[in-house]
Structure formats: structure tokens, C-alpha cells
Amino acid sequence: MPSNKIVLLSVLSVILVVKFALVPWYEAQNEQISELTVTTRKLAKATALQDQKQALDAELAKVAAIKQDLEKSLPNVADHNEISLQIQSEWQQFFEAQGTELKLFNWSGQAQQADTQYWTGRVTLTLVGKVHQIAAASVRLQQKTPGLSYSSFRMNRTQGLAFTDHAEAEFSVDVLYRLSPP
Amino acid sequence: MPTQKTVSNRLFAILAKVMRVVISKAVAVQRQNGTYFPVKNAQGWQLDLQPERTFRLFNIFERRLYNEFHKNYPIQDVSDIKSVLLQEFGSSAQHQISPLLQGSRRVSSYVFDKELLSSVRIPCFMLPVSMLLAKAVPEKNTTLSVAENPPWFLAKFSGMVVSQSQSGLISDIQRFRFNQGLPEDLPHHELTAQNSWDAVLQGAMKVTPSELGSFWRRPDAAMLNTHWQPYAIVTVLLAGLYMLASSLLINHQTESRSAQISAMGDELNVLLDKQLTLTTDTTAIQSLATFQNEQVLVAPTWELVSYLLNQSAILLDIRQSLQTIELRGRAARATDVLMKLREYPLVQTAEFTSPTVKVENLEEFTVRIVLKKRATDAVK
Numbered sequence: 371m372p373s374n375k376i377v378l379l380s381v382l383s384v385i386l387v388v389k390f391a392l393v394p395w396y397e398a399q400n401e402q403i404s405e406l407t408v409t410t411r412k413l414a415k416a417t418a419l420q421d422q423k424q425a426l427d428a429e430l431a432k433v434a435a436i437k438q439d440l441e442k443s444l445p446n447v448a449d450h451n452e453i454s455l456q457i458q459s460e461w462q463q464f465f466e467a468q469g470t471e472l473k474l475f476n477w478s479g480q481a482q483q484a485d486t487q488y489w490t491g492r493v494t495l496t497l498v499g500k501v502h503q504i505a506a507a508s509v510r511l512q513q514k515t516p517g518l519s520y521s522s523f524r525m526n527r528t529q530g531l532a533f534t535d536h537a538e539a540e541f542s543v544d545v546l547y548r549l550s551p552p
Numbered sequence: 553m554p555t556q557k558t559v560s561n562r563l564f565a566i567l568a569k570v571m572r573v574v575i576s577k578a579v580a581v582q583r584q585n586g587t588y589f590p591v592k593n594a595q596g597w598q599l600d601l602q603p604e605r606t607f608r609l610f611n612i613f614e615r616r617l618y619n620e621f622h623k624n625y626p627i628q629d630v631s632d633i634k635s636v637l638l639q640e641f642g643s644s645a646q647h648q649i650s651p652l653l654q655g656s657r658r659v660s661s662y663v664f665d666k667e668l669l670s671s672v673r674i675p676c677f678m679l680p681v682s683m684l685l686a687k688a689v690p691e692k693n694t695t696l697s698v699a700e701n702p703p704w705f706l707a708k709f710s711g712m713v714v715s716q717s718q719s720g721l722i723s724d725i726q727r728f729r730f731n732q733g734l735p736e737d738l739p740h741h742e743l744t745a746q747n748s749w750d751a752v753l754q755g756a757m758k759v760t761p762s763e764l765g766s767f768w769r770r771p772d773a774a775m776l777n778t779h780w781q782p783y784a785i786v787t788v789l790l791a792g793l794y795m796l797a798s799s800l801l802i803n804h805q806t807e808s809r810s811a812q813i814s815a816m817g818d819e820l821n822v823l824l825d826k827q828l829t830l831t832t833d834t835t836a837i838q839s840l841a842t843f844q845n846e847q848v849l850v851a852p853t854w855e856l857v858s859y860l861l862n863q864s865a866i867l868l869d870i871r872q873s874l875q876t877i878e879l880r881g882r883a884a885r886a887t888d889v890l891m892k893l894r895e896y897p898l899v900q901t902a903e904f905t906s907p908t909v910k911v912e913n914l915e916e917f918t919v920r921i922v923l924k925k926r927a928t929d930a931v932k
Contacts, residue, residue: 395795402802409809416816419823430826433833440840483839486832490843505854512850519847523872530866530882533858541850546843 443516444488445547450480453491453547461495461511468507470499473538489549492521495541501525502533508541517546575753580608582668584616590753597753607672612679612752615704615717617668620682621661622714628655637661644669646678648766660713675771677764681752682706682715688755695740697725698748707734848874852898852923859896865889866914877921878905886917893921900924 419426447453454477465472474496480489497504504525512518525531525539572592581588581599587606588599621641627633630649637647637659645663652658662680672678686708689696696706705728706715714732722728725740743751771783813820853872860867860881869880883889886908893902901922908915 395799399795399799399802402799402806406802406806406809409806409813413809413813416813416820416823419820419827420816423823426823426826426830430830430833433830433837437833437837440837483843484835486836486839488836488839488843505857508850509854517843519843520850520853520872521848521874523850523853524870526869526880528868530868531857531870532861546840 441548445517445545446550447547448550448552450489450491450549453545457491457493457545464511464514465497465507468499468510469503470497470507472496473498474540478542483546487548487550488546490544490546493543493545495543497539497541499536500533501531501535501537504537504539505533508539515545519544519546571757575756578609579612579753579756580606580610581612581614581749582607582617583614590749596750599749605668605671607674607676609674610677610679610756612681612684612756613662613664613668614681615698615700615715616702618662618664618680620680620715621663622658622712623661624652624656624658626656628657630657633657633659646680646767646769648683648763658712672769676769677767678769679756679759679767681748683713683763684752684755684759685748686713686755687758688751689741691739693738695725695729695734695738696743697728697740698743698745700745700748707732707738709734709738853877856893856896856898856921856923860889860893863889863892868916875923875925877923878918879921880916880918882911882914882916884914886915889917890919893919898923 445453445456447456458475461475462472472495474494476494478492478494480491482489497507499507512520520541520543522542523539525537527535527537531537575590576592579590581590585601587602587604589602590597591600625633625636627636633649637645641661641663644666645661648660650658664678685696685698685706689708691708693709698704698706702718704715704717705722705725706713707728716722716728716731722731729736729738856877857867857870860879865881865883867879867881871878881889886904890902890904893899899921902919904917905920906918908917
């Protein structure tokens, strides 16, 4: 056989070996290595977890106690409508007791706090009454509702504001609550 | 039932037998007049002359077939030293490189007979007899004279091994010591030709793998051109073996680790559930803490309004968005109000947002106030 044919056959053989033996083996090897890496990580995590079992139990108990304590002051409802109706009714009575009138209560919507059970509802309020009564009512509302944050507030009077004057104030508040679907 | 001693005796017997086979089948002694193969008989190891020059895996070269050079090189990197040695001695030399102090290295070079080397057809170990003989001698500092033809001398001193054939200049052991700068009172041994080869074979057993590696002679290109088939077969077999072994090893490791995980069973699932709960609870607490930190209170705003009303200012419009309050009002001097606001402890910054205008003998102003975060915290 002429020598150039031998060279060509050799090159062809090498290409075929690379294509049908080395490359598939290399890919399979890589896959096996990835699987081994994942399994090794799982095992390391499992071993570490076993080693930290007692510490984990202690930490879990501590965190659960803190969470329970923080949750105590938050309203717990099954759906968003429930909280809207609940606080509208509650706040109406509260403002009346404070000598002010809840002229407008509007539940604008709600947003989830990170990836948790906690939600913040945005409420727009319009209060009518004497300025000092509005001031006292808004401060007391926040005192009795720890999960409440004032995002905006507006009040004006062309003749000038005095604590004894009658005025109208608009508030936009965020209310934090816990949603536990049944 | 065999005792521990009997078992170890048997193991030693098997090991000795294996070593005997290795020595008789894989060792050749190269001398000036031909190749000798070691043969074990009742008197010990004997060397039998073969009619043709033959090379085996381990080849021991007699002293007259090589020259010895010992030098120190101020080079730390071994590959750099090897390049220098290749330039200096060519490819017919084998080198033993050992570290010295202060980043330099000591090199013992053995330059073999070129004509003899040209007949080497296989990759093999080329072992100089002086190096092996020095291994067999238990003393750290000693000299030897070997009664071969021609006789030669060997010195082992301070970790170095030096040997020289007898010549007109080095005619006896005193002159050899003098030439090498060795003390006169070193212990000395004289060996016959037969004794020396027994000692050489004993020394060969004490060579470490790293020392052995220094004396490996690779096949050259010319040899590969004519005898490529066995190398190709060995390479393919080794590659196949590597591929198979590595895959099997990885599979075995994966299976063994998976088995370890499975063995943990339900306990692991419980722990994972607990860890997930911990993560969820921690996220929940962080979320509540974030809300508390960013919570805006209304009390400071009312406190500020009260303060301004006490400063005889008239407030027309109050707008608050988070920590920022924008106030429109009137006062006899708007700048006085701004100064008072800046002095007030709850205020971080206060500035006019539009020019003041005169209305009914009073200055009408619009001021933007940013409350201090710590002030709201203090109220909390």
C-alpha cells in the first residue's frame, strides 16, 4: 500500500477514535464528575448538619421565640379582604372615640414582605376634626398599632393652622399583618 | 493454624524469591568485555558472561565505562539545572541532583561510554556501580579500593560519593585521599572483584525510587522510529486503562457517598426540614426588623408643627412623605424660622425650596425639612 494512503488511513483512524471514543468518554466523565461534586456537597452538608444538630435545635428554639414575640402584636388574617374590613371597622370606632371623623378609608392594595407570610397593606385615610384631635388620634393610632408606618401626610388651611382650628388631614399609611390562609 | 512468625517468614521467603527472579531476569551488568547476567547459586550471586551485548530494565555499569563529575550549581530550579547539564554534558550523561544550602544544588554527573550507549535499544535504568557500592557500605565516612582490572577507589564522606579509577597519578589509596582532600584516618576497606559485585547487588536493593528516577534513560527518536509498535501498544493500553480506571473510581466514589447519604435516612430529612424552618423564620424576623427600621412615625411631625406654631409662625400647608416634610407658612422673618428649624434637635436639614415673598407685611416661605433618623428612633 502506498505510504500516502497509510498516512491518510492513520489520520482517519485518529479522527474516528477522537470522535467516537475520546469525546463521548470525556463528556461522560465530565457528567460523572459533576454528579460526584453534587453528591460530595450533599454529603458534606448532611455531615455538617448532623454535627450541628444540637446547635440547630437551640437556634431554632431561640428564633421561634423571637418570631412569636414579634408576631404577637400583628393582626393575623386569612385573606386580604378580612384585614381591610377589620381595620376599617376598628379604626372608625377608634377615631370617633378620639373626637375625629374618618371621612375616607380606602384600601389601595397590598405587597408581600420578601418571601414571608407578612404583608403590608396601603390605606388612604381622611380625618376631619380639630387639629389637636387629629394629631392626638394619629399618634395614638400608631401607639396601639405597632405595625403601622405613615408614608405620607397632608394638611392645609388657607387661614393658617392652629391646634384649635377645625381641619381635614390626609394620611397614607402602611399596615403590617400576617396572612395565614386556612 | 499458622503463627504470626510463620506467616511473616513465609512472606519474606516469597519476597526473597520475587527479588531473586527480578534480579536474574531484569538486571544486567555491563562490563568492558560484554554483558553479564547475575545468577544465584550455592556460593551466592555469580555473574555469567553472555556472548552478545544485551540491555535489560536495570543495567549496572562497571567503573571504567563512565566518568564521574561532581559540581555545585548556584541554581534553585531543577529544570534550569537540567538545561545547563544538557549543554555541558550532552545526552550521554545521567545526573543525580541534590539540594544544598542557600538555594544551590549539588550534581553528580555520570557520563557513559558513547559507543556503548549507541547500542541501547530499550528504555532502561543505567546505574553506575560506584553509586550502588556506596549504598551497600554502612559507614557514613569511609574509603574503599576495589581490586578489579583496573582497580578503582571510592570515598564516602559527608554525604558525598566520589570514585576514581587507578591511574599514574592516583596509584594508591593515599594519593586518592590526597587528591580528594580526605582525612588520612578514614576507615578503609579492600574488596575483591567477587566481593564487590555481591555488595553492588545488596546496594541496588537500597536505592530509593527518587534516586532510581535520576538514572532512567528515555528512548530516543531514532529508536522510536524503528521500534514504535510496542510503545504504541503500551500507550494505547495505558490510555484505555486510565479511562476505565478513572471512570470506575468516580462511579465508586459517587455510589459510596450516595450510600452514606441514604444511610442517614429520615434523620437527615428531619434536620433538613428544621434547617428550612430556621431559614424561613430568620427571613421573617429580618423582614419584620426591616419594617421596624424603616417605620415612619407621625409624632415627630406633630412635635415640629407645635414648635413652629410656638415660634409665632403661621402654617398654611403641611406635606410629609416618609422622612421629608415640606411646610408652607408665613412669618415676620422667614430666615428666623429657617434658623430655628436648623437648631431644632429633630431636624437633619432644612432649606427653602422657593424664594420668599411678601404677603400682608409677612414673608411667605416654603421650607423642606428632613428629619433625623435617630430622632424618630428616640421617639420610638
